[in-house]
Amino acid sequence: MPPLSLSFERAFAPLEAAVAAGRIPGGVLGLIEADGSKQVRHIGKAQTVPTERAMTEHTWFDLASLTKVLFTTPRILALADAGTIDLDAPLTTILPDLRHYKADAWERQVTFRQCLGHQTPFPAVEPIYTYGRDPDLLRTFILQREWRAGPAVYSDINFILLGFVLERLNKKWIRALDAGLGFAWSANPQDAAATEDCYWRHRVLVGEVHDDNCSALEGAGHAGLFGTVHSVLDHARGLLDGNGASPQAIALMREPIHGNRTHGWEKSYTGWSGGDLCSPQTIGHTGFTGTGLWVDFAAGRAWTLLTNRVHPTRHFDSGIVALRRAVGDAINGN
Template sequence: MIDRAFASAAAAVAAGRIPGATLGIVWADGRRAIRTAGMAALVPEPEILTEDHWFDLASLTKVIATTRIILTLADQGRLDLDRPLTDAIPDLRQYDVASAAERRLTFRDCLAHRTFLPAVEPIYTYGGDPDRLRAFVLQREWRHGQMVYSDINFILLGIAIERLTGAPLSAWPLGDGLGYGPPSGPAVATEACTWRGRVMKGEVHDENCFALGGATGHAGLFGTVAGVLDFAAGLLDGSGVTSTMMAAIRTPLRDHRTCGWEKSFKGWHGGDVCSAETIGHTGFTGTGLWVDFDAGVAWTLLTNRVHPTRHRETGILELRRATGEAVSQL
């Protein structure tokens, strides 16, 4: 049955559009299925992809780690989602306490990407000291713009978690098959990075995350297909979330944005066949996770579409949509 859902990914691998792909599906009754094809690496040495390989999950970090941690801390009464970030980061824009707009941003604003902050900024070009770059993020007067999906929102949330817990993000237990790098098993290669002068393999692909120390709120998480499916199963059966956390990730706050996640809409990466009660998220390296609560099914499509370079067309949007629609019709 899963072979039908994996057909588009297998075809993309065979055609050379992506090096490798893994599809994992979990149902609410506990059944699982996994298929893998292609290569974990093409250069500098070829390596066949297996179920045991760890993928750089990229922005899936935002939902599997950061959103989960923030909502857990809120459940524990250690933060109020509708209070400003300054409750955790009092030195945010500390030289402009009276009028800095950044000081009025709330945890919920950042989770739902309903801020004025830019989508991304080349933070790694401003220096090489992680602590100094964190200080730069906190004291920078960010340019204002329309509400967009923003890495900066989650970099700030990651710093807030570190302040509230007194520990790095990597100290938070996320479960087997999930963790910040370097991973404990074989790793999937991502890009041949011109800035770092090597193929990224077992090191985080995202330049800003790398420069900030490798574990941030927006990126840095690695995972196996089994680790991602375990997380998804905890959402499907409710064992990984409380009722208030579940409501937060399923309730739209701005257009299709919930706390951390996207909710299904026409044309999105999850395809148009899933139910209206589906949430999902993608990662730049070629990863994605979708959870359909009405149908009782979740699926993750993990690829290394940026290997050996991001600067080519891989058809990842069409592949994700085709896969999601096939899964929804199993």
């Protein structure tokens, strides 16, 4: 492997400091160029309780909301490419049973594009898992519930519904679908970064999904994907070199729907997770477990920061927001 660049070493320093300070158990930082050249470095522990395991560059991570951009978004856009769906048509063209007891319900007017860009009235957070553990019944509950409407915010409900679209068209649940090259819906606990010591599942989660709603649904479109730094970087390279999706789909991933929200992704802006020194042609996304991916089309590079910042608990200030920005600025600084 060629020596690490000075900018990459600078970018690794904030992660190193976070681990040394005990704010994050461990992490992996990766950078890839459009030509496929990679730089990867890891540090810390993949698990600290009830046993300790070292982090490696081959550790599998629960990617959390990166599922939205690595799995659900490209598949929805591929359906649009094929003419199977019209992005500006309502979800009811595939999900006719969505609030079907009330023909004029606002939920029945929500479109695929609005869900991709989080431009719907769905609430930001909803503890769906507290309504039971029957995944079939929970899907019906989501489809038939009279949701409280509010201003457009980032909401997992948008991508849960897009996941239902994929399930309905494929006639199988998401966990039965191909997760994509280098990805999976679970991981061997010996190879995975641990997440939370879960109160309601009564165990430390390792190799199984952390997201509560995804767990109860036994797979969903907003979370649940597992991968390594290499699988995430290889996916990003496919966007940079144009081999990972159609030109139309990649253009939509970069095209704002409203404000900084594109089709599935977020576009760079002052104060965002990727730092302030990346180009305006950068898109990115983060995951609750401590993951993130940023793709700078102008610079021809992408970087991912994968951590287990919720291990053993989410109820702790890990400093992940500042860490992500510091890493991005170091990578993109002179």
